[in-house]
Amino acid sequence: MNDGYSDSAEHLAAELARADRLVRAQVLWFRHELGRLKPADQWGLPSVGEAEVDAYLAAEGPPEPPPEVVAELTAAHDEAEEIAARVRVTTVPLRLSTLVERCGLSGAERDLVLLCLLPGTDGRYRRLFGYLADDATVTGPTRELAARIVPGPSPLSATGPLVRHQLIVDGPGGLRLDRRIAGFLTGDDTADDRVADVLTVASPGPSLDELVLDPAMRARLRELARALDERAFVLLHGPYGAGRRTLAAALCHETGRPLLYAHVTDPSRVDLCRREALLRGAALCWVDADPALGVDRANPGLTFATAETPWDPAGQGTGSGFLRVDLPAPGYGPRRDLWLAMLPPDAELDTPPRKVLAELLANTFQLTAGQIADAIGSARGAAKVRAPGTAALSQDDLYEGCRRQAARRLVAFARRIEPRTELGFDDLVLPTANRVQLDELRARITLRSKVFSELGFDRRLSLGRGVVAMFTGGSGTGKTMAAELLAREQGADLYKVDLSAVASKYVGETEKNLDRVFADAEQTNAMIFFDEADALFAKRGEVKEAKDRWANVEMAFLLQRVEEFSGVVVLASNLRQNIDTAFLRRLHAIVDFPPPDAHARLRIWRGMFPDAVTAPGTDELSRLAERFSLSGGSIKNVVLDAAFRALRADPAATAVSLRELVLSVGREYQKLGLPITPGGFGTPFYEWFGEELLHG
Incomplete structure (x- = not known):
C-alpha cells in the first residue's frame, strides 16, 4: 500500500525523476538514429550529412523506438501511476498538484512544465537539451523537442493555460519556465517582482456583523457571500471612503478566502496579477478599476473591482457571473454609528460627550467611513498645531478636519466666506x-x-x-x-x-x-x-x-x-x-x-466697537441712533471710517469721538446719494459737517 508524500518537495522530486526518464528515453532514441550518423566534427552545426540523408531515404516509415527507449518510457508510465496513487492519499498541500488544479493543466501540459523546470534544478539538462536539439546555444526544450518528448496535441496552443497564464516563456534558447512559477514549485512564495509594487495582501477582513451597515443591506450581503463562486465578478460601486475594499475583505472573510488588492494602470500587468492570485488561492480585488484595462474579462477565480463610476462589462449574458453592488454614502444613523466607533475616548476629547458630538458631526457632514477616518486624522494634526503640548481634540478641530475633506472645486464658481469668530x-x-x-x-x-x-x-x-x-x-x-x-x-x-x-x-x-x-x-x-x-x-x-x-x-x-x-x-x-x-x-x-428701528440701531452702534477702542457714551450713541436711519451695514462703514479719521488726526488715538462719527455719517450719506440737510442732521451735526467737509 502506498503512503502519501510527506511534503511538496518530495512529490516534486518524484515527478522530476519521472521527467528525467522521458529525457533519457529521447537521448537514447537520438543516439540510435541521428547520433550514430553524425560526424564528430559536425556536432552543434546546422549541417546534414550524406549518411543521414541516405538513412532517411531508406526508411519505409516512422522508425520504431529501440527496446531501451521503450523500457524507459514504460518505467516513466509506471512511475506516473505510482505517483498518482500516492498523491491521492497525501494529506498535505502539494504545489505541483495545486498548480495543475488551479490553472487547469492537462497531463501533457504538466509534463512540459516539468521538462522546463529541469534545467533550473540541474545544469546538466541545459547541455542535454542542446545535444538533443543539435544546437549548443539551446538550453531548454524547443517546441519541436517538446512535441517529441510529450506526444499528442500541442500543449502550447495560443489559448491553452500554459500561454494564457504565462507559465512557459519561449525564448531564443528554447522554452523555459517563468521564474515566478519555478519559485512557486520549489517553495518560494515571494510575489512576482513585476507586480509586487501593485499588489497588496489584504489584512484579515472583518465579518459582515462588524461592519456598520443597514440591517437589510447586511442580510443581502450575507446571501451574496453564500452565492459567490469562482466565476463571480463583483463590482463594488460607491463614493470614496464608502468601504468598498473593506466590504470585499468582509465577503472573503465570510467565504474563507484570502484577498489581494491590485492597483493597476498598465494592461501588461493584468494577467500577471491574475496569475499571482491563482498561485495564492486568493480572490483578487481591482482597486479603482478601469474597464479599459480588461479587468472585466473572464477570470480564473473570484474577482472584485472597486469604482466610483459605475460600469457594466460589455457582452455580459446569462451565466456571465457579473454582479454589481452599489454602496451609497451612509445615512444619518450609520454616520452617527461610524463616528461613535471611530472617535477617541472621552478622555482624549475636549468636546461635548462623544454621543452628542457624534450626532452633531453626523448631522452636518455627509461623510463616508473613509472620509470620517481621514477627518479624525486631519483633526489630530490641527490639534497639534493649535496646542502642541496636548493631544485632546476639540470640537473645532473635528469640524476643521471634516471641512478639509470637503475642499474640492467650488472655488471655480464660489468664494468661501471666512467666519467672523467673535460674533454670535x-x-x-x-x-x-x-x-x-x-x-x-x-x-x-x-x-x-x-x-x-x-x-x-x-x-x-x-x-x-x-x-x-x-x-x-x-x-x-x-x-x-x-x-x-x-x-x-x-x-x-x-x-x-x-x-x-x-x-x-x-x-x-x-x-x-x-x-x-x-x-x-x-x-x-x-x-x-x-x-x-x-x-x-x-x-x-x-x-x-x-x-x-x-x-x-x-x-x-x-x-x-x-x-x-x-x-x-x-x-x-x-x-x-x-x-x-x-x-x-x-x-x-x-x-x-427689516430695517432696524432706533432701539435696534443703538444696539448695533454699541456692538460695533472692539474692546481696544473707546466709544462715545450711550447718550451720544442714542442721538445718532435716533437721528440717522442707517442699516447695520452702513453703521459698520461709519464706525470704520471714523476710526481712520481719528488715527489720521492722532496716530496714537484709541478713542472715536461723536464728531468723527457724525462726519463719517455725512460721507456715508454722500455715498448713498442721500441729501445732507440741516433738518435731517440737526444742530450742531450739520454745522460740524459743513465746517470740515463742505467748506474745508
Whole structure:
C-alpha cells in the first residue's frame, strides 16, 4: 500500500525523476538514429550529412523506438501511476498538484512544465537539451523537442493555460519556465517582482456583523457571500471612503478566502496579477478599476473591482457571473454609528460627550467611513498645531478636519466666506418675530437628518431632503452675517456663489455651471449662499422670443436642482416680489430682515466697537441712533471710517469721538446719494459737517 508524500518537495522530486526518464528515453532514441550518423566534427552545426540523408531515404516509415527507449518510457508510465496513487492519499498541500488544479493543466501540459523546470534544478539538462536539439546555444526544450518528448496535441496552443497564464516563456534558447512559477514549485512564495509594487495582501477582513451597515443591506450581503463562486465578478460601486475594499475583505472573510488588492494602470500587468492570485488561492480585488484595462474579462477565480463610476462589462449574458453592488454614502444613523466607533475616548476629547458630538458631526457632514477616518486624522494634526503640548481634540478641530475633506472645486464658481469668530447670534439685531423665524430655521437645519432618517420620512419623500431658506431685506440688514452664523453653528463652510462666473450667454452653460455648484456642494458638505438671488430665480415670463424660452428652461432646471439638493441653500434678495412663485413653494423658511428701528440701531452702534477702542457714551450713541436711519451695514462703514479719521488726526488715538462719527455719517450719506440737510442732521451735526467737509 502506498503512503502519501510527506511534503511538496518530495512529490516534486518524484515527478522530476519521472521527467528525467522521458529525457533519457529521447537521448537514447537520438543516439540510435541521428547520433550514430553524425560526424564528430559536425556536432552543434546546422549541417546534414550524406549518411543521414541516405538513412532517411531508406526508411519505409516512422522508425520504431529501440527496446531501451521503450523500457524507459514504460518505467516513466509506471512511475506516473505510482505517483498518482500516492498523491491521492497525501494529506498535505502539494504545489505541483495545486498548480495543475488551479490553472487547469492537462497531463501533457504538466509534463512540459516539468521538462522546463529541469534545467533550473540541474545544469546538466541545459547541455542535454542542446545535444538533443543539435544546437549548443539551446538550453531548454524547443517546441519541436517538446512535441517529441510529450506526444499528442500541442500543449502550447495560443489559448491553452500554459500561454494564457504565462507559465512557459519561449525564448531564443528554447522554452523555459517563468521564474515566478519555478519559485512557486520549489517553495518560494515571494510575489512576482513585476507586480509586487501593485499588489497588496489584504489584512484579515472583518465579518459582515462588524461592519456598520443597514440591517437589510447586511442580510443581502450575507446571501451574496453564500452565492459567490469562482466565476463571480463583483463590482463594488460607491463614493470614496464608502468601504468598498473593506466590504470585499468582509465577503472573503465570510467565504474563507484570502484577498489581494491590485492597483493597476498598465494592461501588461493584468494577467500577471491574475496569475499571482491563482498561485495564492486568493480572490483578487481591482482597486479603482478601469474597464479599459480588461479587468472585466473572464477570470480564473473570484474577482472584485472597486469604482466610483459605475460600469457594466460589455457582452455580459446569462451565466456571465457579473454582479454589481452599489454602496451609497451612509445615512444619518450609520454616520452617527461610524463616528461613535471611530472617535477617541472621552478622555482624549475636549468636546461635548462623544454621543452628542457624534450626532452633531453626523448631522452636518455627509461623510463616508473613509472620509470620517481621514477627518479624525486631519483633526489630530490641527490639534497639534493649535496646542502642541496636548493631544485632546476639540470640537473645532473635528469640524476643521471634516471641512478639509470637503475642499474640492467650488472655488471655480464660489468664494468661501471666512467666519467672523467673535460674533454670535446675539450680535445679530432682529425684531423678536424675525428672531423666531431664524431660530426655527436653525432647528430645521440641526434636526433634518434625524427627521428623515430616524423618523422615516426619507422613505416617503424622494425630494426635498435639504433645507432651502430665503433671507429678504434691504442691503446691510444682516442677511450675509446670518448665513455665516448658520454655517459656523453647523461647523460647515459657507460658499457664496459668484453669479458672474455662473451665468453664461451660451445656451445650457449656466445650467451646467449651476449643476456643478450643487454637485460639489453635496460632495463638500458646504452651505451655498446666493446673494442677490432674484437675478437667477426671477419670475418666468411669457415666451415672446427665443431668449425667453431659454430663460424659462434655465429657471425650470434651477427649481428641479434645488429640490434635489440634500444640503443647505440660503438665498438673499432685496426684492422678494421678483422671485418666481414656483420657487417660493419649494422654500422651507423665509426670514425677513427689516430695517432696524432706533432701539435696534443703538444696539448695533454699541456692538460695533472692539474692546481696544473707546466709544462715545450711550447718550451720544442714542442721538445718532435716533437721528440717522442707517442699516447695520452702513453703521459698520461709519464706525470704520471714523476710526481712520481719528488715527489720521492722532496716530496714537484709541478713542472715536461723536464728531468723527457724525462726519463719517455725512460721507456715508454722500455715498448713498442721500441729501445732507440741516433738518435731517440737526444742530450742531450739520454745522460740524459743513465746517470740515463742505467748506474745508
